[in-house]
Amino acid sequence: MKFVITAGPTREPIDPVRFLSNRSSGKMGYAIASAAIEAGHEVVLISGPVNLAPPADARLVSVITSDEMYAAVHQAVRDCDVLVMCAAVADYKPARVAKQKIKKRDEKLLLQLAPARDILKSLPRSRDFFVIGFAAETNDVEEHARAKLATKNCDMMVANDLSDPEIGMESDEIAVMIFSRNAESERISRASKKIIARELVKIICANAKKVLTKKF
Numbered sequence: 001m002k003f004v005i006t007a008g009p010t011r012e013p014i015d016p017v018r019f020l021s022n023r024s025s026g027k028m029g030y031a032i033a034s035a036a037i038e039a040g041h042e043v044v045l046i047s048g049p050v051n052l053a054p055p056a057d058a059r060l061v062s063v064i065t066s067d068e069m070y071a072a073v074h075q076a077v078r079d080c081d082v083l084v085m086c087a088a089v090a091d092y093k094p095a096r097v098a099k100q101k102i103k104k105r106d107e108k109l110l111l112q113l114a115p116a117r118d119i120l121k122s123l124p125r126s127r128d129f130f131v132i133g134f135a136a137e138t139n140d141v142e143e144h145a146r147a148k149l150a151t152k153n154c155d156m157m158v159a160n161d162l163s164d165p166e167i168g169m170e171s172d173e174i175a176v177m178i179f180s181r182n183a184e185s186e187r188i189s190r191a192s193k194k195i196i197a198r199e200l201v202k203i204i205c206a207n208a209k210k211v212l213t214k215k216f
């Protein structure tokens with residue numbers, strides 16, 4: 001199968017020397033890319049700025065901002081079977097980017113933010129590829145993940161609980177819950193991101209084949 005996998009954070013510029021970002025390390029997305037290649041699939045890896053070496057056989061598309069990731073995803077899904085949206089794409093970006101460095105002053109500085117485009121929500125409803133979203137939650141994990149599965153029009157939603165600091169965003173281990181449209185859910189208990197990634201690739205392929213019956 002042809003996988004498109006997004007990974008890592010995005011950076012939203014404030015001025016020429018500053019940006020807004022988040023703590024995503026990219027490890028989960030890179031682990032899924034490696035696991036998919038290991039299982040014999042083709043992989044396009046669309047990555048925000050991270051300190052990781054991409055798997056040798058992946059086609060790497062490097063992006064920085066949420067707008068660049070948006071464009072790269074729309075281009076890549078023209079020819080894919082599975083889209084895994086593992087990236088921590090910004091929800092907000094500065095409403096205006098200052099052309100020159102903002103100088104320090106002795107008063108409060110108000111930064112106005114505008115919503116960034118939601119990549120998952122922007123995908124066509126009728127499509128011939130399987131879509132997996134990731135839900136990073138600190139509370140009411142199942143409720144929020146199921147709501148995102150519906151509003152973001154995904155086929156599967158993988159939720160990770162960030163309330164436990166030992167298995168959070170930057171750590172090497174996680175535990176996930178997988179929610180599907182048919183109300184089924186599945187848990188993969190705490191393990192390394194490498195092991196979770198292998199399990200996820202198996203589950204994704206089995207479910208994608210059921211949905212993409214015309215292709216496989």
Ligand code: CTP
Nearest residue numbers: 085087089090091117118119120133134135136
């Ligand atoms: N996502 C996206 N475009 C954005 C933001 C997020 O496509 N601009 C995708 C992520 O890649 C992920 C899913 O949406 O697959 C859920 O991301 P998450 O940060 O958990 O949810 P948000 O929509 O940002 O909602 P909230 O921050 O309120 O939990």
